[in-house]
Amino acid sequence: MTTSTATSTTATPTTRAPQRIDPSAAVARTTSRSSLQATWVQVLAMAWRALKKMRRKPEQFFDVLIQPLLFTAMFAFIFGGAISGSVSNYLPVLIPGILAQTALTVCMATGVQLREDMDKGVFDRFKSLPIARIAPLAGPMIADLIRYGIASVLTVVTGLLIGYRPGGGVLGCVGGVALTVIAGWSLAWIFTWLGTMARSAQSVQGISMMIMFPLTFLSNAFVPADTLPGWLEAFVKVNPVSHVVSAVRDLLNDGAVTAEVGWAVIGCAIVVAVFAPLAVRSYSRKM
Amino acid sequence: MADLSAVRADSLVKNFGDFRAVDGIDLHVRQGEIFGVLGPNGAGKTTMLRMLATLLPIDGGHAEIFGVDVRREPHRIRQLVGVTGQYASVDEDLTARENLWLFARLQGLTSTRAKTIAGDLLERFGLQEAANRPLSQFSGGMRRRLDLASSLITRPPLIFLDEPTTGLDPRTRGQMWDTIRELVTDGSTILLTTQYLDEADQLAGRVAVIDRGRKVAEDTPDALKTQVGDSTLQLRLADGADTALAADVVRRLLGEDPVLTPESGRMNIPLPDPDRAADVLIGLREAGLGISSVSVAKPTLDEVFLALTGHGADEPQMEAAR
Numbered sequence: 001m002t003t004s005t006a007t008s009t010t011a012t013p014t015t016r017a018p019q020r021i022d023p024s025a026a027v028a029r030t031t032s033r034s035s036l037q038a039t040w041v042q043v044l045a046m047a048w049r050a051l052k053k054m055r056r057k058p059e060q061f062f063d064v065l066i067q068p069l070l071f072t073a074m075f076a077f078i079f080g081g082a083i084s085g086s087v088s089n090y091l092p093v094l095i096p097g098i099l100a101q102t103a104l105t106v107c108m109a110t111g112v113q114l115r116e117d118m119d120k121g122v123f124d125r126f127k128s129l130p131i132a133r134i135a136p137l138a139g140p141m142i143a144d145l146i147r148y149g150i151a152s153v154l155t156v157v158t159g160l161l162i163g164y165r166p167g168g169g170v171l172g173c174v175g176g177v178a179l180t181v182i183a184g185w186s187l188a189w190i191f192t193w194l195g196t197m198a199r200s201a202q203s204v205q206g207i208s209m210m211i212m213f214p215l216t217f218l219s220n221a222f223v224p225a226d227t228l229p230g231w232l233e234a235f236v237k238v239n240p241v242s243h244v245v246s247a248v249r250d251l252l253n254d255g256a257v258t259a260e261v262g263w264a265v266i267g268c269a270i271v272v273a274v275f276a277p278l279a280v281r282s283y284s285r286k287m
Numbered sequence: 288m289a290d291l292s293a294v295r296a297d298s299l300v301k302n303f304g305d306f307r308a309v310d311g312i313d314l315h316v317r318q319g320e321i322f323g324v325l326g327p328n329g330a331g332k333t334t335m336l337r338m339l340a341t342l343l344p345i346d347g348g349h350a351e352i353f354g355v356d357v358r359r360e361p362h363r364i365r366q367l368v369g370v371t372g373q374y375a376s377v378d379e380d381l382t383a384r385e386n387l388w389l390f391a392r393l394q395g396l397t398s399t400r401a402k403t404i405a406g407d408l409l410e411r412f413g414l415q416e417a418a419n420r421p422l423s424q425f426s427g428g429m430r431r432r433l434d435l436a437s438s439l440i441t442r443p444p445l446i447f448l449d450e451p452t453t454g455l456d457p458r459t460r461g462q463m464w465d466t467i468r469e470l471v472t473d474g475s476t477i478l479l480t481t482q483y484l485d486e487a488d489q490l491a492g493r494v495a496v497i498d499r500g501r502k503v504a505e506d507t508p509d510a511l512k513t514q515v516g517d518s519t520l521q522l523r524l525a526d527g528a529d530t531a532l533a534a535d536v537v538r539r540l541l542g543e544d545p546v547l548t549p550e551s552g553r554m555n556i557p558l559p560d561p562d563r564a565a566d567v568l569i570g571l572r573e574a575g576l577g578i579s580s581v582s583v584a585k586p587t588l589d590e591v592f593l594a595l596t597g598h599g600a601d602e603p604q605m606e607a608a609r
Contacts, residue, residue: 021474023293023318023367023444027353030363038395045392053380121376125437128340128376130365131393285344 030130039132046139054143060109064147067105068155072098075222076162083223091164095155096176096248097221100241102151103184104216108208110144111191115201133284134276137192141185148184152177156252168255176252179264183244186268189275196282215241240267293318293353293445293476294339300347301334301500308334310500311348316478318444321471323491323508324480327592331500332480333373336447339478340370352445369438373449376434377422383409383433384418391440408436412466428459435466446470448479452486464489484591488512496595503595512586514594519584520564524552525577536570558583 034042054060075094080087114137117123126136156166156173166173191208198204218232219241225233236242247264250256294316301309309331316322326332337343339350341361350357357364370376377386384405391401409418412432417425425433431451438446448467452460467490471477481487487494488508496504496511504511524533530547537545537556541563546555558564564583571578 021442021444023353023474023476026367026444027355027363030355030366032360033362041395042393045389048392049378049381049389052385056380120379121372122378123376124342124372125370125376125390126393127342128365128368128370129390129393130362135393 034130034132039135042131042135043138043142046135047142048139050140050143051146054146060113061147061150063105063109064102064151065154068098068102068151069158071101072155072158073162076159079222088163091159091162092166092249092253093224094222095159095164095166096245096252097216097219098155098159099152099176099180099248100183100219100221100245101216102155103148103180103244104187104212104241106144106147106151107184107188107191108205108212109147110141110188111193111195111208112201112204114140114192114195115198115204118195119201134280137196137276137279137283141188141192144188145181145185148181149177152180152184166252168252172251172253172255175255175257176248179244179248179251179261183264183268186271187240189272189279193275193279193282196279215239219245221245240264240271243267291318292316292351293320294322294350294478295352296335296339296348296350298348299335299338299345299350301331301338301343302346307500309338312495312497312500312502314495314502316476318476319471319474320492321467321477321479321490323487323494324478324497325482325484325487325494325591326480326497327482330497332497333449335497336370336449336478336480339364340368340447341365342370366441367443367445369441369443369446371431371435371438371446371448371451373453377430377437379422382419382421383414383425383429386422386433387437387440390437394441396440404440408439412436428455428462431455431459431463432466435463439470442473442475444474445476445478448477450480450482453482460486484508484512484586496591498592498596511591514591518558518561518564518586520556520558520567521582521584522554522556522567522571522578523580524554525579526552528552528576528578530554532574533571533576536574536576537567540566540570552579 072095075098076087076091079094080090084090084093117140123136156164156177159166166176168176190211191204194207195204198207219236219239221241225236225242228236243260244264244267247258247260250258250260292315294314296312296314298311298313299309300307300311312331312335314322314324314335324332324335334343338345339352339357341357341364345358352364352367355363355367377383378389381389387405387408388398388401391404392398396404406415409415412435414429414433414436417429422430422433435448435451451467452463455463464486467477467479477490479487479490491508494504494506494508494511495502504514506514522533524530530552533554534545534547537543537554541556541559543557543559545557547553556567561583568578568581
C-alpha cells in the first residue's frame with residue numbers, strides 16, 4: 001500500500017513551480033514578536049549592512065581619524081605649559097580627556113547618520129518587515145564599535161608619539177581604550193534617541209553640538225576641577241563625562257581599577273537602560 | 288479561517304493635523320484576487336496602504352488581514368504582507384544581491400538559504416547580470432523589479448503594490464504586469480494602487496475609486512467604464528471632405544452630435560457602444576467621404592473621475608498651476 005502511494009506521487013508530473021501559497025498556513029506560522037535569538041540575528045544583519053556602507057564610504061572616517069591627531073597635538077602644545085607646567089606633565093591629564101571627547105564626537109555622528117539613514121526609502125522596508133524594532137538602531141551601533149576603537153587607539157598612539165608614557169602600561173592602555181569604547185557606545189544611545197526624534201539630520205547635528213560642548217568642556221577633561229569656581233565645580237563633579245575621564249585616567253596612568261571605573265560603568269549602564277527603550281519607542285512611533 | 292477575505296477594513300480614518308487624508312474607507316479584498324485602488328495623486332491611496340501595512344498608525348476604524356487585527360498585532364501582519372512602494376525601498380548603498388540577502392537574513396533565513404533565495408529571485412526578475420553592480424547604475428524598471436523581488440522573499444500571501452508602474456516605460460510596464468499576474472497564479476492576493484484606469488483594467492478583478500479620502504465607487508473595471516460611458520471615435524477626414532455632411536451622417540446613424548473641429552477636418556464621436564464604430568465608418572464611405580486617420584479612445588481616468596465625482600482627476604494641480 002505504502003509503495004503504491006509512493007509510486008503514484010512520483011508519477012505525478014513535477015513542475016518547477018513551487019507550492020501554492022496557503023494563507024491560512026501562513027497565518028498559523030506567524031509569531032507575535034521576534035524571539036531573542038531572532039533579534040540577535042537581525043541586529044547582526046543590520047550591523048553587516050552598516051559595515052558594508054562604511055567600507056564603501058570611507059570619507060565618514062574623517063572625524064575618527066583627524067580629531068584624535070589634531071586635537072591631541074593642538075591641546076597638548078597650547079595648554080600644556082599653562083595648565084600643568086609642561087607638555088609632558090599635561091599629557092596624563094589630557095589624553096583621557098581627548099579620549100572622552102573623541103568618543104562623544106563619534107556618538108554624535110551615530111545620531112546624525114541614523115537620521116540621514118532613516119529618511120531613505122529602505123527604512124520603509126525595514127519597518128514593513130517582521131523584525132524587532134531595536135535591530136535597525138542597534139545594528140549600526142555595533143558597527144560603530146569599530147569607529148570608537150580606531151579613534152581611541154589613534155588618540156593613545158598620538159599621545160605616545162608626543163611623549164606620553166602611561167603609567168598603567170599595556171594593560172592599563174587596553175583597559176582605558178576598552179572603557180572609552182564602552183562609554184562611547186552607551187552615550188551613543190542618547191544621540192540615537194535624538195536621531196529618532198529630530199526632524200532632520202541637521203537638527204540632530206545642532207542639538208548634539210549643544211549637548212556635547214558643555215558635557216566635554218564643563219568636565220575635568222582638560223583642566224583639574226579644583227581650579228574652577230564652586231558652582232561650576234559642583235556641575236563638573238556630577239557630569240558623567242568627568243567620571244569616565246577620571247576612570248580612564250586611573251586605568252591609563254595607574255593601571256588601577258578604582259571605584260571611579262565602577263561608577264563610570266554603572267553610569268553607562270544607566271544611560272543605556274534609559275535611552276535605549278526611549279529610542280526604540282520613539283522609532284516605532286515615528287512610522 | 289472560514290472567512291475568505293484577505294483584507295477587511297471598516298471605516299478607516301487617518302488624519303494629518305487638520306487634514307483628513309483617509310475619511311472612512313471600507314475595503315474588502317477576497318483571497319486570490321487582484322484588487323485595484325484607483326485615484327489621483329493625493330487621494331489617500333498610499334496613506335491607506337501604509338496604514339494596512341502597519342507603516343502608519345490607524346486613527347480610526349478597524350482593519351483585519353486574513354483575520355489578524357492590524358492595530359493589535361502589527362508583528363503578525365508584517366509576516367503576512369509584502370510591501371512594494373511607489374519609490375523603490377531598497378538600499379542604495381548595497382548591490383542587488385546584497386539587498387536580497389539582507390532582507391532574507393532579517394526575516395530569519397539562514398545565510399546559505401538567503402544566498403540561494405537571492406540567486407533565485409535575481410534570475411526570476413532578470414537581474415543576474417546586474418546583481419553585483421551598485422544600485423546607482425540601475426534603471427527605474429530594474430529598481431522596481433528588485434523592490435518587488437525583495438517583497439517576495441518569504442512568499443507572503445498578501446502583496447501590496449503601491450503604483451507599481453508609475454514612471455515606467457510601456458515595455459517595462461507590460462513586463463511588470465506579467466509578473467503581477469504570475470504572483471496571483473502562485474496563490475497570492477494583491478492589493479494594488481494605481482493612477483491609470485488601463486492598469487486597473489488590465490490587472491484588477493475589482494476596483495475601488497478613491498477621491499479625497501473617500502471611496503466613491505467600487506466595481507469591476509468593465510462596469511466602471513460603462514458607468515463613465517463610452518469610448519470615443521476620433522476621425523480625421525480626408526482633405527476637402529465635407530464636414531457638415533459627415534456630421535449629418537453621424538447624427539443619422541447614432542442620433543448624437545459629433546464634436547467638430549472643421550479647420551483640421553477632425554471629428555470626435557461619442558460611442559454608446561464600440562460596435563457602432565463600424566456603422567459610422569461604413570456610413571461615411573457610402574456618403575463618399577474619405578478618412579485620413581481613425582482611432583478609438585478609451586475613457587481616461589480623468590473622465591471616470593469627472594463622471595463619478597463631478598470634478599477632474601487633476602483639478603487641484605490645475606488650480607495650482609494657474
